[in-house]
Every structure is written in C-alpha cells, then in structure tokens.
Amino acid sequence: MLPLIIKNLASINKSNRDNNIVETTYFIRLIRKLAGASVITIEYTPEKKVSTTFSWFGFITFLAWYTSYYYCLYRIVMEDQSILRALYNTRLQHYGDDVERFTVGIFTLYAMWKVPFDLSGSTEDAQLIIDVDKALQDLNEPVCYSNSLYLAFILFLIQASISGSRIFTVSMSLHGGTRMPIEKIFQMIFADAIIFTITAQYCSYLFILKRRYRLVNRALNSIRLRTSSEFFKFRFQQQAVPNGIFSIKDKYLCKKIKACGRIYGMLFSATEMTNNKFGLVILIMMFLALLFTILYLYYFMEATASGLFHDPEKFIDFLIYVGWQIGFAISVMLVCIYFSEATVREAQITPHVIHQIINSDLGNTVETEAINLSLQILHQKPSFTAYGLFKLDYVMVLEGARSVTTFLVILLQFVTEKH
DSSP states (O other): OHHHHHHHHHHHHHTSSSOOHHHHTHHHHHHHHHTTOOSEEEEEOTTSOEEEEEOHHHHHHHHHHHHHHHHHHHHHHHHTOOSHHHHOOOTTTTHHHHHHHHHHHHHHHHHHHIIIIIITTOOHHHHHHHHHHHHHHHTTOOOOSHHHHHHHHHHHHHHHHHHHHHHHHHHHHSOSSOOOOHHHHHHHHHHHHHHHHHHHHHHHHHHHHHHHHHHHHHHHHHHHTTOSHHHHHTTTTTTTOTTTHHHHHHHHHHHHHHHHHHHHHHHHHHHHHHHHHHHHHHHHHHHHHHHHHHHHHHHHHHHHHTTGGGSHHHHHHHHHHHHHHHHHHHHHHHHHHHHHHHHHHHHTHHHHHHHHHHTSSSOHHHHHHHHHHHHHHHHOOOOOBSTTSSBOSHHHHHHHHHHHHHHHHHHHHHHHHHO
C-alpha cells in the first residue's frame, strides 16, 4: 500500500516542468504546515530560483498547536501534574519535574522560531542542492528523487507510530483510579514531536548529502575502472587517429575530474551550512537527551533499590514510562550520530578513489588533475558538529556514557547524604 502511494506521488511530481528536490517535497511541506512546523516555507519559482513565502495555513496551525501547548503547560504547573510521581514517589519529589518542565519549556521557546521560521524557510541549502543536482546531471549521474520522498513518508509513519504507541502504553499504565493527566501527556508528546521533527529534517538532509557524495564517487570510480563513457567514445577512434586521440580523451577525463571537484566543493559548503543551521539546536537536543537519561536512570535505580519490584504490576507500569523517556532520548542521540557518521564515511571514500586514479596508468595529464583534486579534498574534510563544541561521531557515544555515569553517581550520593 505504501509503495503504491509513493509511486502515485512520484508520478505527480514527474509531471512538473522542472523536477527537483523542492518540488519533490511538496507533500512533506504540506504535512509540516498541518503540524504547525512551516510558517515560512520555500517554493521553486518560474525563474528557477528557490524563494520563501508566508503560509497563512501554517501560521494558523502554528498558533493553534503552540497555544494548546502553553495552555497545557500552565495547567501542569498550576496543578503540579506528574505522571512519574503518580507511579512512584521519588525522593526528588517535585524538583525533578520542575527541572524537566524548565528545560523543555526553554527548548520549546527556541523551537517556536527555529522550526517553523528558520529551518522551514531556509533557501540557501535547497538552492545549493538543486545546483549540485544540475552539475551531477551534466556528469550523466541523474538523481532519483523518489527515495527522498519515500524516506520522508517512512519518517512520518514512524513518528505517528511512536506517538500513538507511547500515548497508549502510558495511558494503560495509569489505571487503578489514578486521574489521567491529559495536559501532561499532550505536553510530553508535543515536545517529543518537535524533537522528532528536527531530527527527521536533519537526518533527511544528511541522507541527501550522502547520496550526492556517492554519485561523485561513482563518477570517479568509472574513471578508475575505465568504464566511463569517455573510454568507449574514443576507443573506436584510436585506430583511425593513433596520435592525438589520447590527448582528446585525457581532456575529457580531466574535465570530468574537475567537475567532480567542483561538486565536492559544493557538497562541502552544504556540510558547513548544515552545521550553521542545525548546530545550536542539535546541541540543545543532545543536552536534553543526556539530562533525561541521567534523571530517569536515577529514578529507575532509586525505585529498584527501594523495592518497588515487590509490586510487579506497579513496577512494570513504572518501567514502561521510564523506558519510553530513556529510550527516546538515547534514540535521538544515536540516530543523529549515525547519519552524521554515514555521510562523513561516504565522503571519505573520495580521497581513496582519487589516490587510486593517481596510481593508475591514465597519463600525466589525468594524474595532475587528480592530484589537484586530492589537494582540494585535503583542505575540505567534512564533519558535523554540535555548534562546533564536539563532533557528532561514535566517540561521542562513549563520552556521553561517561558523563551519564559521572552525574548519576553524583546525584545518587547527593540524595543519599541528604536522606
């Protein structure tokens, strides 16, 4: 059913005059407007430029969603609503909930501008990707847009499934006469939806960059393996014109390598643009992920030490809620790191291919052009960072585990000494 929907949407997009990444994501932008995540949106003009436009529909949904959120947040603070303390009376009492409300509230205030205005209305990155795709088409490396559309719908279904499953399981855990805190559940799901939206947009953009790096590598590999069209084009002319045919072939091969270098530079610029656009919000999300992991791991250890497992039903309900909090926080961090590492790893294949071209017997002219591209890559090493403070790589997972362990021990000692 889902592939059929994607196929129909892709066929609609193919009917457009100039199919590109902006036109392909029309339905995704429509979903974002419905979710209040696109007030300033982008469109592809007849002049073949990406421009911004104000969406009244997105603005109305934006006001509706965020008004509901802050109303629920007000009710939560006034009535001191808590799902955790309804399941287990922690020693931190309401202080843990206050920390969570404060940090999430600050993040939501920042996300009110970042998501529907800044990220949604970003034209530079979309225009750069369109320029990269045109350059790839000149290299006879066409880009398939249906994969991006398919990924976007998969991410949408994943978000809907996660939110629905979380609401159902948390609601089922609050039984036995406990009042259902509707406002708290809405506030929790809405904050998670904002984080998921940012994560999905970040990872989708990295997926786009990764595929473009792969196409550049494929073009260079065709030269290394001598399967490029230039080799077949001049093969039949070699006997007719034995002298000079190689210079013509080398000219076209050098032109292709130079074009790959230009595309690689554009992709490096897109990488730096990604760090500027997402750096601060990724940093805040990583901080929230570590904070929630520490806080809810403490709740789990405290409840286990206090003997809550002697009441299996209540302990299972408690584990469901705590497990959702910890699992979601860790998943956001790991997904961002995985896509960042995958994109950098694809980009790191390019210098290996270039060095193989240099060591191949393709002539001095081709070798010189390959050396120039190698020097360019030496100065353009892509990396993704959280606002320049640390790289988003697997080393961060180890550092995050150390930080969680350290602060968890400090928190346990503080509470133990106090009581």
